[in-house]
Amino acid sequence: MTETFLGMPATAPPGVGHLRGDEPFPVAARRALADAQLRRNVGHATSTIRARSAAVIGEVPDWPQLRAAARAIKTDTMARLPELLEQLETAVGRAGGTVHWAADAVEANRIVTDLVRAAGVDRVMKVKSMATQEIGLNEALADAGIEPVETDLAELIVQLGDDRPSHILVPAIHRNRAEIREIFLREMPGVDPALTDEPAALAAAARRHLRETFLSTRVAVSGANFAVAETGTLAVVESEGNGRMCLTLPETLITVMGIEKVVPTWRDLEVFLQLLPRASTGERMNPYTSMWTGVTPGDGPQAFHLVLLDNGRSAVLADPVGREALHCIRCSACLNVCPVYERTGGHAYGSVYPGPIGAVLSPQLTGVADNASLPYASSLCGACYDACPVLIDIPSILVHLRAQAPHPRGEAAAMAAAAYAMDHPALYAAAQRGARLSRLAGPRGRGLPPPLSGWTASRDLPEPPPQTFRQWWADR
C-alpha cells in the first residue's frame, strides 16, 4: 500500500474568534451556578423547548428512520468531502457566484472584510450565523471600520447588550424579558421610553429599529444551514423573517459556511428539513426557508460570494472517532436536554459552541490542549445521544477526547497506581482491608484532601463496612 502523508491539518488559530474560553469549565461554571436568575432563565427556557420538541417529534412515525437516513447521508458526505466541495464550487460558479476558500478564521475575516470594502460600504447587516460568531467576524469588521448589524432578534439583544451568545439557537436564552427591555432602553437609538416588557412590544421595537437598516444597507453577511453540491444552492432556515430580508434586499450577499454543511443532492434536504425544526425549535416546520442559487439578474442580490471555512474542520475529519461531530446540524437539541448545560448556561463553555456538541466540537477545532476541560464537562448521562437528530454518539466522543486531554501529573500517577493494584488481587484486597480511606477521610469523609474535598463539600461518604464482600464470601 502506498500512502502519502501530507501532515496533520491545522487547527483553528488562537487569538482570533470565539472557540476558546478564558478559564476552565469548572471555574466558569461555578460563577454561572451562583447566578440564580441565569439558572431560572435557562432552566425555564430549556424545559419549555424540551417539552415542545418531544411533542412534535412524537407525531412523526418514522423519526428513527429519518435519524438513520441523516446519519447515513452525513457519513457519506464526510467520506467524500473534498469531491463534494469541488462540485459545490463548480455549481456556484456556474450560477454566477464566487467561491472563496478560507483555511482559518484569519483568512475568512480578511476575505469578508476585503469584499465589503470593495463594495464601498461601511455597514453590513447580518443573518444569525454560528460560523461568523466562531471566527469573530463582527470584531474583525469593527476593526476595519465596518459596522455589523445583527438582525436576528436574540442576536441583536446579545449585540446591544455587549454580551456573548449562550445558546446555539436561542443566543439570549440567559436573558428574561425584563432584562431585554432594559438593554433596549439603554442601547437602542430612538426607542420609546414607555416601552413595556411585553414580548410583542419588544419585538415591535426591534422591528422598527431594524427596518431602516434593511432598506438602507447594501451588503449582507449570512451563514448557511445547508449547501447542495449538485445545484450550488444555499439554504437558511429561520423563524423571524429577518433572514429573508437580508438574503433578498441587498446588492451583495456574502455567505460564510463551514465546509461540513454541504449535502450531496437536493433530495437530501428532504431528510434534514424534517429533522431540524422539530429537534431544534419544536416546530413542525420553520416559518422561513430561504434558498438561493448564485445570482438571478434583476432579482435579489446581484453579487454572491461563498466563503468555505475550514478553521480546524479538516483536523476533525482526520480523527476517525471524532469526525462524527461534523455531522452536527446545529439544532441544539443536545443543549436542551443536557443537565449540565441546563444549570450552567452556555458561557461556561467558553466557546460559541456550548453544551454537549460544543464539548466535543470546540476541543477538536482548537486542539484538545486548548480546551482541555471541555471533554470533562459532562456526566456522560447520554441524554444528548438520545436527543441528537443525526445520531452523533457524543458520549463516546467525549470519552475518546478525554484520552487525548493533558492529564494532571498527580492524577495520572494515582490512576496508574490504582490500575496496577487492581491488576493484582492480593494487593487490591490488602488495600481494601487497610481501610486507609476511612482514617484519611475522618467522620463521613469530611477531612478528605483536595480534589476529593469537592465531593465531601456537599456529600457524606458512606461509613466503611465492617467487612468487604470478598471477606464475607471467604467466611461464609
Next chain:
Amino acid sequence: MRVALFVTCLADTLFPQAAVATVRLLERLGHEVVFPEGQTCCGQMHVNTGYPDDALRLVRRHVRVFAPYDVVVAPSGSCVGSVRHQHATVARRAGDERLAARAGEVAARTYELSEFLVDVAGVTDVGAYYPHRVTYHPTCHSLRMLRVADRPLRLLRAVRGLELVELPQAEQCCGFGGTFAVKNPDTSTAMLADKMRHVLATRADVCTAGDVSCLMHIGGGLSRLRAGVRTVHLAEILASTEANPAGGVAATPATGGAR
C-alpha cells in the same frame, strides 16, 4: 443456572450489602452462584477519566477471569454498560483484535441484575416482601446504555407490601458521573440538589436504583441533609422476604439516610 457474580469494585469495597443481597436472591431463586476471586474492577473509571491504556490491563483481567462462565451477573448497570460498550473499544484501540473479540463474547453473556431476572431467568415476581414507600431512580447507564427500560419497575411492582411512588423528572442525571463529581463538584452538586428535591417530594422512605455509585451520591447528599430517606440497592429490596425482612443481609451501615 450457574451464575458468576461480577461484584464490581465499589460494591465489594463500600456496599457489600448490595452484593450479599444479590447472592441471597439468586440462591433463593435456585441458581448456583460462584464468585471468581481474580476479579477486581472493570476499568470504567480509567476509561471515562481518559486513561484507556491503564484500563487495558483491567479489561484483559476481566475477560480472562469471566471467559469461562456462561452467565455473568452484576448488580450495576454502569459496570455492565462498561463491559458491553467499552471493553472491546479499549482492546481495539490498543490494536488487540483477539482481546476485542473475546471481550465481545464475555459482554454478550454479562447481564445487569434486572435484565438477568426478567430476560434470562424469566421471572418478575421474585417472592419479595418489603413494606415501605419506595421511589426508583433509573440510573443513566441502566436507562440509556443498557436500555433496561421498565424491568426494574416490573420487579418492584411485584414486591408485596411495597408502595411504589413515581419520581418526578426521574430520567435526569443525579450528577454523579464517576470522576465528574470530583472534577466538576459545583455542577454535580447543583444536579444532585434537584434530584434530592424530587426524591423528597415523593415522601418515600426509600430511594432505590440498580447502581450503588449513583446511590452513594444521592445517599451522601441526603445524609448531609439528614433528610431521613434511605438509599437501598434494588437487590436488597428483592432479597427481602417476610421470613427474612433484611433479605439475609448482615447488618451493615445504611448508605446515607438519618443516623
